[in-house]
Amino acid sequence: MIPDLKSSFCSLLAAKTTIFLSVVFFFGVFAPDVSAQRRFTRTYPAGQNVRLTLMNRTGTVTVEGWNRPEVSISADLEAPAANIAPQSLSGTILINLVRDNQGRNEVGNVNFTIRVPFNSMVDIETRIGNLNVSNVRSGLVRAHISSEGDITLTNISAAAVAAENGLGDIFFDGEIQQGGNYRFTSMRGNINLRIPFNSSFRLVATAPSSRDINLGRFGGENLKFVGNGRRVVGQTFDGSATLMITNQRGAIAFLAR
Amino acid sequence: MISVFMDNELDSELAAEVRSHLAICLDCARVCEDFASILDVCGVEAAPEIVPPNSRALWCRINNIIENEATQATPDVPAQAARRVWRLSFSQLAAAVLCVAVVSSLLTVVALRNYTRPAEADFTSRSVASQTTFEKVLVRIGLAESPHQARERRINEQRAAIDYWNARVQARRVQWDRTTRDAFDRNLQVIDESVSEYTMILQRDPEDDLSGEMLDSVLNEKMNLLRDFSEL
Numbered sequence: 001m002i003p004d005l006k007s008s009f010c011s012l013l014a015a016k017t018t019i020f021l022s023v024v025f026f027f028g029v030f031a032p033d034v035s036a037q038r039r040f041t042r043t044y045p046a047g048q049n050v051r052l053t054l055m056n057r058t059g060t061v062t063v064e065g066w067n068r069p070e071v072s073i074s075a076d077l078e079a080p081a082a083n084i085a086p087q088s089l090s091g092t093i094l095i096n097l098v099r100d101n102q103g104r105n106e107v108g109n110v111n112f113t114i115r116v117p118f119n120s121m122v123d124i125e126t127r128i129g130n131l132n133v134s135n136v137r138s139g140l141v142r143a144h145i146s147s148e149g150d151i152t153l154t155n156i157s158a159a160a161v162a163a164e165n166g167l168g169d170i171f172f173d174g175e176i177q178q179g180g181n182y183r184f185t186s187m188r189g190n191i192n193l194r195i196p197f198n199s200s201f202r203l204v205a206t207a208p209s210s211r212d213i214n215l216g217r218f219g220g221e222n223l224k225f226v227g228n229g230r231r232v233v234g235q236t237f238d239g240s241a242t243l244m245i246t247n248q249r250g251a252i253a254f255l256a257r
Numbered sequence: 258m259i260s261v262f263m264d265n266e267l268d269s270e271l272a273a274e275v276r277s278h279l280a281i282c283l284d285c286a287r288v289c290e291d292f293a294s295i296l297d298v299c300g301v302e303a304a305p306e307i308v309p310p311n312s313r314a315l316w317c318r319i320n321n322i323i324e325n326e327a328t329q330a331t332p333d334v335p336a337q338a339a340r341r342v343w344r345l346s347f348s349q350l351a352a353a354v355l356c357v358a359v360v361s362s363l364l365t366v367v368a369l370r371n372y373t374r375p376a377e378a379d380f381t382s383r384s385v386a387s388q389t390t391f392e393k394v395l396v397r398i399g400l401a402e403s404p405h406q407a408r409e410r411r412i413n414e415q416r417a418a419i420d421y422w423n424a425r426v427q428a429r430r431v432q433w434d435r436t437t438r439d440a441f442d443r444n445l446q447v448i449d450e451s452v453s454e455y456t457m458i459l460q461r462d463p464e465d466d467l468s469g470e471m472l473d474s475v476l477n478e479k480m481n482l483l484r485d486f487s488e489l
């Protein structure tokens with residue numbers, strides 16, 4: 001009786017070992033192919049006034065300006081991999097993952113790293129995830145997160161800048177151009193602006209819930225708290241640019257550079 | 258040549274050629290007939306009634322008639338006009354003045370409503386304090402919306418849009434993965450907290466313009482969030 005049990009136990013163990021080794025072999029053979037499908041790269045020649053329009057579903061988007069007349073797109077696609085089909089239409093590089101994956105139940109994060117000529121217009125959106133833009137000097141920088149994520153804009157010099165998110169921080173480090181238009185909106189998070197001290201702008205900054213508006217070195221007679229400390233209005237120098245900041249449930253801070 | 262022929266002043270040979278030509282040329286024959294008829298008329302003695310009248314006497318008569326009619330017509334016109342003006346009674350005159358005043362007032366109101374009406378987005382941020390006296394008068398007589406009414410209307414419009422997008426989101430959210438659902442719910446919760454907060458503040462103090470403006474802003478945020486996620 002005991003030898004029978006021993007032999008059946010051994011045969012069961014051998015079968016399990018065989019199955020385990022088969023699974024390990026299968027993944028060992030096919031895993032490199034799967035990981036190869038998760039990387040997307042493409043390069044487009046770009047003119048002087050190229051525009052990048054990107055609408056992502058979930059994931060981090062990083063856009064960097066560089067001194068080359070081409071747009072380099074590189075994306076890491078997490079499983080289940082999203083469909084991605086960039087288009088180049090008369091000076092606009094268009095990537096719309098929301099449209100390309102509409103109706104799909106599950107789509108993994110897509111993390112973009114895009115390099116554009118430093119004078120490109122950048123218009124990027126995502127439903128969930130972080131947006132980073134750096135080294136761009138053009139007419140437009142727009143970053144919009146429908147729900148959660150941080151927006152970081154560094155070394156930006158653009159006539160129009162818009163950054164909007166739901167839950168998350170916004171950080172802007174750049175210049176305020178004469179006659180420019182700058183808008184920063186968040187539901188809950190911190191909005192921090194690092195701008196040159198000699199910037200000239202008209203300001204409406206509203207933090208109705210926290211009433212936490214720190215003007216730093218910009219504070220003075222020309223910027224006044226109104227509405228029981230919920231809003232700051234006024235202007236610096238001749239007030240040529242327009243700066244609108246609204247943080248529903250978070251703080252606003254200015255840093256001079 | 259025909260007139261010379263008609264006067265019998267052509268020599269016989271030439272006259273014979275003219276005759277033979279007239280026999281075959283219809284146009285020349287007609288011209289010849291016309292000359293003949295003119296000569297016939299001229300040859301008849303003029304009747305007494307077609308003798309030209311004395312032109313001077315004729316012009317004197319015409320001139321007298323015209324002057325006579327002019328002196329009769331001139332005093333009649335102002336007399337008739339004067340009679341027409343003075344026919345208006347005092348009540349008619351007062352009614353006319355009143356009509357002019359009402360029409361001009363209405364035109365002014367319409368013009369002001371059309372040209373000084375603030376933008377739609379400004380309505381929610383307008384307060385009773387920022388209204389001009391004229392605007393207050395318009396509100397009192399029901400020709401313009403008060404800031405509260407404008408805000409109510411705007412909020413109702415936004416809520417209708419939110420209901421529409423919310424229905425679309427509810428139809429699609431079963432297809433979302435857990436991460437998307439959680440992120441959406443967290444954001445919606447924060448927005449709804451803000452909506453509740455501003456609504457309570459406005460119930461306590463309807464004159465709080467800033468809260469009215471922020472309520473408008475968060476309702477827009479909510480609408481945008483629902484619209485963005487309804488596409489997934």
